[in-house]
Amino acid sequence: MTVRYDRKAPFKSSDRPTLNEVASRAGVSVATASRALSNPELVAERTRHNVRKAAEACGYRVNFLARSLRRERSDSILVLIPDIDNFFYPEIIRALEETAHGEGLSMMLGLTSNRVDRESSYLDVLSSRRADGLIILDGGLDRMMLAGVEFDVPTVQVLECAAGKDLPTVRIDDRLVAELAVAHLAGLGHRHIAHIAGSSDSQVAGERIAGFRAAMLKHVGQPDALVVRGGYSHDAGREAMECLLDSGERPTAVFCVNDAAALGAIQGCRRRGLRIPEDISIVGVDDIELAAASDPPLTTVHQNRYEIGASAMRMLIGLLQRRQLADTDVVVPVELVVRQSTAPPR
Amino acid sequence: MTVRYDRKAPFKSSDRPTLNEVASRAGVSVATASRALSNPELVAERTRHNVRKAAEACGYRVNFLARSLRRERSDSILVLIPDIDNFFYPEIIRALEETAHGEGLSMMLGLTSNRVDRESSYLDVLSSRRADGLIILDGGLDRMMLAGVEFDVPTVQVLECAAGKDLPTVRIDDRLVAELAVAHLAGLGHRHIAHIAGSSDSQVAGERIAGFRAAMLKHVGQPDALVVRGGYSHDAGREAMECLLDSGERPTAVFCVNDAAALGAIQGCRRRGLRIPEDISIVGVDDIELAAASDPPLTTVHQNRYEIGASAMRMLIGLLQRRQLADTDVVVPVELVVRQSTAPPR
DNA sequence: CTGAAAGCGCTTACAG
DNA sequence: CTGAAAGCGCTTACAG
Numbered sequence: 001m002t003v004r005y006d007r008k009a010p011f012k013s014s015d016r017p018t019l020n021e022v023a024s025r026a027g028v029s030v031a032t033a034s035r036a037l038s039n040p041e042l043v044a045e046r047t048r049h050n051v052r053k054a055a056e057a058c059g060y061r062v063n064f065l066a067r068s069l070r071r072e073r074s075d076s077i078l079v080l081i082p083d084i085d086n087f088f089y090p091e092i093i094r095a096l097e098e099t100a101h102g103e104g105l106s107m108m109l110g111l112t113s114n115r116v117d118r119e120s121s122y123l124d125v126l127s128s129r130r131a132d133g134l135i136i137l138d139g140g141l142d143r144m145m146l147a148g149v150e151f152d153v154p155t156v157q158v159l160e161c162a163a164g165k166d167l168p169t170v171r172i173d174d175r176l177v178a179e180l181a182v183a184h185l186a187g188l189g190h191r192h193i194a195h196i197a198g199s200s201d202s203q204v205a206g207e208r209i210a211g212f213r214a215a216m217l218k219h220v221g222q223p224d225a226l227v228v229r230g231g232y233s234h235d236a237g238r239e240a241m242e243c244l245l246d247s248g249e250r251p252t253a254v255f256c257v258n259d260a261a262a263l264g265a266i267q268g269c270r271r272r273g274l275r276i277p278e279d280i281s282i283v284g285v286d287d288i289e290l291a292a293a294s295d296p297p298l299t300t301v302h303q304n305r306y307e308i309g310a311s312a313m314r315m316l317i318g319l320l321q322r323r324q325l326a327d328t329d330v331v332v333p334v335e336l337v338v339r340q341s342t343a344p345p346r
Numbered sequence: 347m348t349v350r351y352d353r354k355a356p357f358k359s360s361d362r363p364t365l366n367e368v369a370s371r372a373g374v375s376v377a378t379a380s381r382a383l384s385n386p387e388l389v390a391e392r393t394r395h396n397v398r399k400a401a402e403a404c405g406y407r408v409n410f411l412a413r414s415l416r417r418e419r420s421d422s423i424l425v426l427i428p429d430i431d432n433f434f435y436p437e438i439i440r441a442l443e444e445t446a447h448g449e450g451l452s453m454m455l456g457l458t459s460n461r462v463d464r465e466s467s468y469l470d471v472l473s474s475r476r477a478d479g480l481i482i483l484d485g486g487l488d489r490m491m492l493a494g495v496e497f498d499v500p501t502v503q504v505l506e507c508a509a510g511k512d513l514p515t516v517r518i519d520d521r522l523v524a525e526l527a528v529a530h531l532a533g534l535g536h537r538h539i540a541h542i543a544g545s546s547d548s549q550v551a552g553e554r555i556a557g558f559r560a561a562m563l564k565h566v567g568q569p570d571a572l573v574v575r576g577g578y579s580h581d582a583g584r585e586a587m588e589c590l591l592d593s594g595e596r597p598t599a600v601f602c603v604n605d606a607a608a609l610g611a612i613q614g615c616r617r618r619g620l621r622i623p624e625d626i627s628i629v630g631v632d633d634i635e636l637a638a639a640s641d642p643p644l645t646t647v648h649q650n651r652y653e654i655g656a657s658a659m660r661m662l663i664g665l666l667q668r669r670q671l672a673d674t675d676v677v678v679p680v681e682l683v684v685r686q687s688t689a690p691p692r
Numbered sequence: 693c694t695g696a697a698a699g700c701g702c703t704t705a706c707a708g
Numbered sequence: 709c710t711g712a713a714a715g716c717g718c719t720t721a722c723a724g
Contacts, residue, residue: 018701029711034703044709064474065420066701069411069716076454076476084436084443085635094430097457101467106476108422109455111443121447128410129717130422130452234639267641289431290636293580295613364717375695380719390693412717415700475701 017058025054037062068129076106077316078131080122082114082138086232087260087288088305089137092158095309096135103317116143126153133316139203141167154319158312160203168319168328170312174204177301178211179218180336181255181283184299186219188344190281193220194251196230196240196261208257208285226251230261237264238271245272252280252345259284259291259300266294266341277343287337297339308332363404371400383408414475422452423662424477426468428460428484432578433606433634434651435483438504441655442481449663462489472499479662485549487513500665504658506549514665514674516658520550523647524557525564526682527601527629530645532565534690536627539566540597542576542586542607554603554631572597576607583610584617591618598626598691605630605637605646612640612687623689633683643685654678 023033028047036043036051043051054060068074077100081089093109100107108131112118123144125131134153139160161169178195185193195212198205209227216225226249230240237256241264244251256262262284266276274280276296284291287302311330369379374393382389382397389397400406414420423446427435439455446453454477458464469490471477480499485506507515524541531539541558544551555573562571572595576586583602587610590597602608608630612622620626622642630637633648657676 019703020701030701031703031712032710035710038703042709047709061470061473063415063701064476065411065415066716067703069409069415069718070701070703072716074411084440087433090430090436093455094457097430097455101456101464106454106471107456108452109439109443110447110453111440118447124407125452127407130410234635264639267639270641289580293610293613295616365719366717376717377696377719378694381694384719388693393693409717412700413719415702416717416719418700 017060018063019060021058022051022055022060025058026050073132074130075104076108076131077313078108078110078122078125078134080110080112080119080134080136082112084111087290088258088286091305092137092309095306096313099310099313105317114143119144133320135312135316154316156312156316156319158308168315170308170315170330170332172303172308172332172334174207175211175214177285177334178208178255179215180301180334181285182212182215182219184336184338185253185255185281185283185342188281188342190253190345191220191222192251193253193255194226194228194244194249196228196237196244196254196256196265198257199231200229205257212255230257232258232260234260234264237261238268241265241268242271245269245274253283253342254280255283257285259286259288259298262298262300263290263294277341278346281342281345283342292339296341299339299342300337302335302337304332363406364409365406367404368397368401368406371404372396419478420476421450422454422477423659424454424456424468424471424480426456426458426465426480426482428458430457433636434604434632437651438483438655441652442659445656445659451663460489465490479666481658481662500662502658502662502665504654514661516654516661516676516678518649518654518678518680520553521557521560523631523680524554524601525561526647526680527631528558528561528565530682530684531599531601531627531629531688534627534688536599536691537566537568538597539599539601540572540574540590540595542574542583542590542600542602542611544603545577546575551603558601576603578604578606580606580610583607584614587611587614588617591615591620599629599688600626601629603631605632605634605644608644608646609636609640623687624692627688627691629688638685642687645685645688646683648681648683650678
């Protein structure tokens, strides 16, 4: 490997061969050189061959900036996520990236910390044509709509897709998530089931609460089941669990809004001297890597995060190519995974 | 919020106002309009004001593709990481992104899965001028050098910076990491200390092994201390620990190559009926979020991942601006964090 | 302080 | 199948 980058001299892009160079080496016009490289079927085989050899000989690489300016598209996608530290996102990002890369698109990543100012500053990236489309996770669009931000770019919303009813979305059925969890626990014989919920401004949390109540009515005949506000983090789950136990409540099972909270809840139970699953059964949601590795391994509702990411990117690519929008609202299936954190009540 | 994007009609970029439009609204030439917007100090105050008003009136946004073509830089950075599922990377990515965004640069993210083909396919992004510079994590450059890939773009290597001695790097002192861990354990009175190491092709793993041996010699006077091959994952740590115990070895303390392996090792100990820290003390490296939340909270060598990412991006920005390269090899400090997974031997 | 002009490197109707 | 020409939307020496 030769590292040709010279740190003393300025990095000159003009040293690089252009299509002009290729064309003259091959003895054709730049138009023909362009065709030979980008639309080979428009050109005689002989010409094609000559141009390709010339391009290779001088190490030609197309200048995407020029191509993009001319074609009026950047072949780049902007992905906005609120918080990359969340264990939930990395696999979605991987799916997005691999799907984009497979189609020859680049992926720009923007982190918003759920802040409208960051979100709207990224819309500049779109409006300045650095990206052709937007994939936005977890309700960013909602916030922007509330803040009155205007935008006009092909967009797919992923999860937390509340307000933008009109935009294409990829999500899961959060009521079904709760139904699966409660049906499992009720099937084991539990009747005192509590729900540690997400933060109150989250649409996902709301749907899971509604699903929990509906499922409790259906399977246990209990309309006003116990719901505690918690959050999506380990700490939030632990604190909610400790509060719950300290308040004198003693459910035999707890359905937690996600795995992080469920793992926190397990820790909270332990601190109060309770064993899992002997004293309390715990169910999470997400099926993060840690769920299987925890002690005990966590029963949870699996989300296919790769599929969520891949669907979203495919949908956006379809939008950009103006294919029909048949699947304008994809619901990715979920599935209960039974492990050792749940057991019949004693 | 108005969603002006019309799904039936093609998305026409030509609907958008150009500098030409702004110029004629303001009654000046495009040259002056450009200056008023990009280099306001070159223009009379009156003119500046008129141009800005005109730009605002028609909702003008600069076309970055055109600007980039003209300026011969994309104001975009490519970041290549092997594996986003690793808990270690997200905070580095956040630091990279925030630092880049703070300088008005976009960040493109490429995932390589440690595969040379993916890595070199991303070099195309550089050579086609979609990005001005490269930040590469964890030895990708090494592999490419071995594979004979050529490239010539401003680059900063982060961690696992073996072969490219000549390129700017940001890393930690992996020997010091081992020294801190062993000194702590030896200070508690441990003499039978084992090391669960990383995979053998990793330079980081090699340095930590070397540091471990040196520290064992220094603090315990034992030159051939026990080293077991493990890996960077929870499972690898657990399996290594189980192997170690099953082989009849019974160290009183174990220094693990990272936190994931350390948490796995704790689980392995538990499965063999051993308590942490009463029977065995465990030290990790990284200080991932989980380290503090685990049971018991893990003693570990903290890496400032945010600083690693931010330094790398700052260094690359410096390179691109041809500032001097004084700090061409930054070593980010590490620090021992003592929690409850270590105690004196019984 | 301002404008006319050249040019960044491509792609693509339009003729031939 | 190929070439000459226009143009994507900017920025920046160069004159004035």
